[in-house]
Amino acid sequence: MNAAAVDTATLDTDPLRDSNLYFNRELSQLDFNFRVLAQAQDPQVPLLERLRYLCISCTNLDEFFEIRAGTLRHAQDLGLAPGADGLPPATVLSRIHDRAAELVKAQYECWNEILRPALGDAGVRVLSRDAWDERQTQWLRAYFRDEIMPVLSPLGLDPAHPFPKILNKSLNIVVVLEGKDAFGRAGHLAIVRAPRSLPRIIQLPESISGGPHDFVFLSSVLSVFVDELFPGMKVKGAYQFRVTRNSELIVDEDEVENLALALRDELVGRGYLRAMRLEIAEQCPPPIVRTLLENFDLPENAVYRINGPVNLNRVIQVYDLVQRPELKFPPFQPRLLRDSETIFDRISDGDVLLHHPFDSFAPVLELIKQAAEDPNVLAIKQTLYRAGKDSPIVEQLVQAARNGKDVTVVVELRARFDEEANLGLADRLQDAGVQVVYGVVGYKTHAKMLLIVRREGRKLRRYVHLGTGNYHSGTARVYTDFGLLTADPDIGADVHQIFQQLSGLAPLIKLKRLLQSPFTLHAGVLKRIDRETRHAKAGKPARIIAKMNALNEPQVIRALYLASQAGVQIDLIVRGACTLRPGLPGISDNIRVRSIVGRFLEHHRVYWFGNDGDPDLFCSSADWLERNLLRRVETGFPILVPELAARVFDEALANYLADNLNAWELQSDGGYRRVTPQGDAPPHSAQASLLADLCG
Template sequence: MKPAAIRPDAGPHAASLSPNVSGSLSVGQGASRECHGTVTDEVDTVIFQPSCSPVPLAPESVPMPSLSADPSRAGEASSFALLDRDHSILSFNERVLDWAHRPEVPLIERLRYLCIVSSNLDEFFEVRAAPHLSAGSAGDRKGTYTVESFERLSEAAHTLVARQYALYNDELMPTFATHGIHIVSHGERNPAQRKWVSEYFEREVRPLLIPVGLDPAHPFPQVANKSLNFIVRLGGKDAFGRENPIQIVKLPRVLPRLIKMPAKVSDGKTLFVALSSVVRAHLASMFPGREVGDFSQFRVTRHSDLAVDEEDVKNLRTALRQGLQHRHYGQAVRLEVSASCAESLASFLLAQFNLPPQALYRVHGPVNLARLTQLIDLIGEPQLRFPPYAPSFPVTLSPVQSFFERLQRGDVLIHQPFESFDGVLAFLRESVLDPQVLAIKQTIYRTGADSELMDLLREAVRRGKEVTVVVELKARFDEEANINWAEMLESIGAQVVYGVVGLKTHAKMLLVTRREGKQLRRYGHLSTGNYNPRTARLYTDISHLTADPALTADMEAVFVHMASQSRLPKLNRMWLAPFDLHKNLVARIDALGQAAASGEPTRIVAKMNALTDEEIIGALIRAGQKGVKIDLIVRGACTLPAQVPGLTDNVRVRSVIGRFLEHSRVFYFRHGEDESLYLSSADWMNRNMMRRIELAWPVTDPNLRQRLIDECLVAYLHDGRDAWDLGGDGIYRRVDHDTHPGEAGASPAIEAHGAQAALMGRYASRGNHRDASGN
């Protein structure tokens, strides 16, 4: 009998758990929560009580701007206008910032969310701001990037930054003070503290500082991306009788941005001083014989997206390494200064960096909130943190059973981080140590600078196995680590390839070939996320272990294609970008639309990180207009205008921001009693579909498929705590369980505490009751 998974005949908001699972996603005693790499409180404490009211985003009367879609690609839905992608990214950061506003969240974790938003904004400016800035400077009035788009984006970014610093100054720092934790300014230090700071400056800081006076022989120095600097205006004359009033002081990155004061001068409190405050207090001593006038700290953000013409370089690895050397000095896109910075100094800096006034950000506090993560590391107050969460070993695996024996009985899913990534490492470890394993093939996108997985691959080479690694050198901000891994593996004899020219290899695959009697058998691992043990503890992802001959044959074909550049054969089950993934998705959506138009029950539920591809959006709108009930769980950027009357009444978009960063991609399609579910490495973005090697593959085992429906889709559609719904006006509003009760059949625990907390409770309970055999 078919499980009652997601009802195809229900409205766009409806989705019920299957009978055998309904209500089982409950929060158990001692479960905890996390958002974007942070850890939260136990369920029986106040943190799990629904908020009385959501913290509003920027003014609700200002929706995200829209952009016209290409009518030729949208078909019957040609009249719609897309939401603006960059404003949608900023809106995502507003939703993350909401966690920093919540008083029920432990204080250190609130600060962590604030730092995450600051780090996200840095990357936003490094990657997304340059074309808007160029259009604004050039006075462009037509096209995707215009003067108007630059001004709107600048206004939204300034609003978000102002909210960050208001929260930092008005709520977080005063609350830290009630716990005896202070960042002490120069004016607040007593004589003993000033003496200690002065000694620290002379001992640790002054030897590393070389002020640069500006004159014809000393032009404005190169200022590295996101570095901390001071600009100082001096009175009087220098040693040669010249006035040269402007001095630039660079603060090296090796210096900590926060310094903890010793107990002997802290009066029983936990006191810190900011590096910028230390330098500011000693500027006069750095310029003897001169009078220090106006001064300010400043920080410039530069465009940092590497552009390498792969068709025109002989060695991609060498070209990228050279490009990395110039990344720190790309086009300036943002200037941050102290709020009190004199107008003359701010104008001078804007001119030096060739920036318009809208690119200036005056901040009431440190110019880099992201560096406050050092404060998080230095505070040892456990009551101000989330209790740690320990993922269980995968519930369908046994630590004492061979993976090869287990996979011969059927596929295995690992739901990270509720289940441990150690299961994946254990599979690779067994493959490396097994003398019957002859070959290992793996893709590497982001694995980190220190990786047990890479050590295992190195050991596999040492043991004489054929190791082929497809390393993506262009993984943004991980280029250097990947280049280093590639060089290491090549040096010991592994076969290292860099994918297909012009395409990023974003697919996540591990394929093991093993001799079993007189035949060779393949075992594979596919994933929605990276082979990175650190992010595997912080991101939600699905790992799929399989010995299915059809699926592993597809994996082999893709590896051969990437290594040899040979023609790709027709695959059995996989959809592969840039070949047929996009086409098959659009065709599947259109087919459901035709079925719905004929009166047949249909349903689409898809979970992803971003939705910006115009053709897929057009297909979704067409299908919704024909009667398909569509729910889209999109964590970040989404340009589909949901819930617009007469256009997308049947399409709902929701974003869930929880303890962990939502990262899994799960696509569900239902036509009558026929249902299919795909996992994927790809978001529904043009870059993923057309400029990357991406995979989507079906989960055919009905029990595993139902598990994914319940845990990755239904749970999130019923989330009454951490979900935000996108309205027809382009504004996200947080779902309030008190005023927005869930639908019939929903688990009360999910409604009240959120999907992630419920899943943590489920797996904590399972993990606590498993013996060594995995039962």
């Protein structure tokens, strides 16, 4: 991540376009996982939660290769020009390998040297094959014969049996054989694929193991007993491996008549797209590795030799199987709204701000439930990006349609890794009579909007929910997000127009309160940054504070650089990738960037502009990324009630800027430095303080 020093003597007419002023997004995103892994290494975090963080870092790395690295490889094939950082895709891919190798090494050191021994000391043992005693070995052999062997289909490689297709991220064993089988065929190599129906973590019975929490990896069992699959032959070696493939679906929406059908076709082959990474047992001989690389058409630097299970993330099952409250974060009860006759009465009394997970998601569910049942409700319109399996929201929308409401749902079919689930829920909604819309060709609908039209006396009134996060009950308990419930007429009219635009062929619309991508959100952010710049040049107080998941949009970054040069004080709270380079004298020395990694996934997006004492504050579904600001349908919504705006500022901005326990500061060389309490400053965790203040 080290960037070369900026040579101001060689800058062109627009010095803020110099590539040395920008970090690479992919490398910045990859580095986020080191901050996640640091939570697994932190002895102050409960032990099973540390295990969870380790697994998250592994799963994140999988997705990074599936999406970010896969997209880079595609860009390399197409000969696309570098981005603002000036690095060609081939260079980035090479640097990804080096940095990912460091991460993998750190992950397995954390597992082998820290977490596995600590778990064992706490009575949670994940036993390696050399630790099995005789009784455990006998039980596992019987388990292999009874539960595993019947579903395996080993494939010996010869001219009649070419290398099989290997599914993305599946567990496999390559077996080196010696001797001949019943047909007189000489053995050399065989592949054993572990079906997805098999559990990757096997729990030993307490009667066999002597403890209630003893586990074994399926990969260990396969490797030890694989000889039983090849009677009469000698197994010279068995080595687990796993291949990660590009999983980015590419559908030319302009060339298809039915996006849903096109996606269904693409999903069939997703698991067998281009290989991006090969993980293999550390001791696997080089000739076997070369054979695998040739089969997967991978270069040497795509190999990651693993000192442990290749699917380490599967140990997350231990977290769920072990009910030891003292080894996990203490439970909490989200705050509920005060009682009202109906949720409509509560919203009529004034806007409601929900701060998840500290505030319950129940009011959102209750709003949809009451709308489905209320005879005065005429119409419900909602966007769904990720709803989750067995979503109660989908159930209520189905019920609303059956109750005669006019229900329109904008389902984003291209929500990454949720495409299949969203196709299923779209079918279910359509079968119930819901009007399902797939959004706008070329633009993912990422906005989080709910609109309810209700007859009250002689008038129709609009009730709205706008959020920074998805309509997903599960993530609402582990992601930090804001939701606004309002009956404000202007906001209601804006949301209505956006839905009309999404479901029809409406012209460009002029909104009163909301900012909308791809039309006014980008310009609105630039306009407000420029306003702060002008305030600073006029000698007025000028300040910008923004919180988001990622930042890479070059025009926004250049505007922030100009604001910094004018004297605007800028604090950015960016959880993941950030391509802005802070702390450069004369360019970004008034910009500070921090990342918060804690118990909950930081997910809300908040933009605050000081505006000489009359601040603007927006919550949004959009990060300051090119895709969100320019190629998606997003919303930014103002918090109009001063008391609620003050809450957002205090809880999500000032609170997080004061964090000195879970914060990391981005340095001008691209590294992150962990923040610690300085001087007399007391320790402060933003998330812990919210738990204490809102849920205590």
